[in-house]
Amino acid sequence: MRKRNTKEFFNSWLYILIALGVFAILALYLGDVVSLGRRLFAILGPVIFGGLLAFALNLLLVRIERLYFPNSDHPLIKRSRRSVSLFLSILIVLGVIAIILGLVIPQMVKAIGIVSEGLPKVYVRFINWVRESDFLPDTLREKILFSDFDFNSMISKGMTLIQNWVGNLIGIAGRVVSHFMDLVLSIMFAIYLLANKERLVRQFKKLGYAYLPDRINISISHILIVANETFASYFGGQFLSAFILGILTAIGMLILGLPFVPIVASVVGITALIPILGAYIGNIVGVILIITVSPLNALIFSIFLIILQQIEGNLIYPKIVGTRVGLAAHWILLAIVVGGGIGGVLGVLIAVPILATIYHLVKEDVEFKTGKRPADGIERIMTEAKKPRQKRTFEEIEPVSEVTGSEADSCDHTGTS
Numbered sequence: 001m002r003k004r005n006t007k008e009f010f011n012s013w014l015y016i017l018i019a020l021g022v023f024a025i026l027a028l029y030l031g032d033v034v035s036l037g038r039r040l041f042a043i044l045g046p047v048i049f050g051g052l053l054a055f056a057l058n059l060l061l062v063r064i065e066r067l068y069f070p071n072s073d074h075p076l077i078k079r080s081r082r083s084v085s086l087f088l089s090i091l092i093v094l095g096v097i098a099i100i101l102g103l104v105i106p107q108m109v110k111a112i113g114i115v116s117e118g119l120p121k122v123y124v125r126f127i128n129w130v131r132e133s134d135f136l137p138d139t140l141r142e143k144i145l146f147s148d149f150d151f152n153s154m155i156s157k158g159m160t161l162i163q164n165w166v167g168n169l170i171g172i173a174g175r176v177v178s179h180f181m182d183l184v185l186s187i188m189f190a191i192y193l194l195a196n197k198e199r200l201v202r203q204f205k206k207l208g209y210a211y212l213p214d215r216i217n218i219s220i221s222h223i224l225i226v227a228n229e230t231f232a233s234y235f236g237g238q239f240l241s242a243f244i245l246g247i248l249t250a251i252g253m254l255i256l257g258l259p260f261v262p263i264v265a266s267v268v269g270i271t272a273l274i275p276i277l278g279a280y281i282g283n284i285v286g287v288i289l290i291i292t293v294s295p296l297n298a299l300i301f302s303i304f305l306i307i308l309q310q311i312e313g314n315l316i317y318p319k320i321v322g323t324r325v326g327l328a329a330h331w332i333l334l335a336i337v338v339g340g341g342i343g344g345v346l347g348v349l350i351a352v353p354i355l356a357t358i359y360h361l362v363k364e365d366v367e368f369k370t371g372k373r374p375a376d377g378i379e380r381i382m383t384e385a386k387k388p389r390q391k392r393t394f395e396e397i398e399p400v401s402e403v404t405g406s407e408a409d410s411c412d413h414t415g416t417s
Contacts, residue, residue, distance in 0.1 A: 046182045050189030054197075059236045060089040061194060086194055100266055227357045234353040241317045242272035245308070252304055258297050260289045268305065275332045275352055279309045327356050 041048065064085040069077045193200065208217045246269025253261045268282035283305050291298035327335075332352055339351025374380075384392050
């Protein structure tokens with residue numbers, strides 16, 4: 001059994017005391033820490049948003065640069081590659097936003113009016129079907145027909161909620177306009193980052209090399225590389241997958257002759273950015289809109305979208321995203337809950353790649369450390385764990401030592417002498 005020396009013992013307890021001290025400070029001054037964090041976030045908001053915008057645009061920028069005369073060595077092409085690709089990236093993003101808003105907003109206004117007029121009619125048809133149906137038990141029919149459920153009141157409240165939600169969107173738009181300078185600064189900062197990203201990366205590499213020990217520098221650089229690959233893979237795949245799903249939804253709805261194609265396809269594509277829950281949100285919104293025209297069409301749409309989402313989730317999405325974001329469904333759901341509780345919509349969007357990065361790094365470290373220990377170590381520990389404490393004969397399982405060639409030869413000579 002290996003005995004730890006005094007230095008290892010002191011260091012382990014020092015780390016524990018530091019962690020307890022940090023935890024105590026956070027517990028005692030949590031309100032001040034949160035307040036300071038919010039103040040810093042408000043001050044650095046344009047910089048943070050600019051960095052996120054630069055990261056998102058870079059996913060498109062890299063792909064456009066690969067298509068912009070990649071084999072040309074002409075000086076003009078080489079000098080203009082970054083500026084032209086950046087301009088096209090911004091133009092494509094603005095064009096997509098304009099197209100979506102141009103399609104969705106008129107359809108949304110129309111849909112709200114149709115829903116407010118159509119749902120009461122659907123309810124009346126449902127009540128008439130209940131009265132005339134012979135398939136329902138009498139007790140269930142009586143409960144439905146003689147319940148105190150006021151559908152018109154529910155519709156009124158629902159329309160009020162929708163109007164308040166639209167009003168909130170208008171208020172948000174007003175705040176965006178009022179903070180127009182912050183938005184301009186964020187866009188300028190994003191453009192600067194993308195235009196000079198290679199030089200900035202070299203500068204940060206020099207800073208790390210100058211001020212950090214090599215071991216720490218390597219660890220931090222590895223974490224950043226893994227995080228960049230994970231975020232790029234996740235968001236690039238998520239955006240492309242959502243776009244494909246929206247297009248396929250529109251094509252399928254046109255073939256099936258379903259109404260509200262622009263708004264439903266746009267909603268399905270946008271909500272697909274939210275893992276797991278987005279599929280249900282898009283389906284529910286589509287069903288609510290289509291059921292005002294035809295309940296049968298709503299059922300057809302729901303079945304069609306479920307089948308399409310299964311095809312997209314099992315065939316298309318894995319090919320696009322790859323294995324980098326290989327989280328199980330329960331981890332993704334946990335990330336959504338925690339991220340949404342902390343950061344709202346933005347928290348939901350970035351929680352999954354953050355957790356995927358942590359998961360990848362922890363898995364990598366666990367495989368490295370367990371690979372240096374005996375293969376049967378876990379079984380030996382579990383065997384000892386099943387015994388009562390007084391009957392345990394456990395000795396610490398030492399890492400497998402790497403024997404060099406000269407040592408192995410000396411051992412062989414010793415054994416044969």
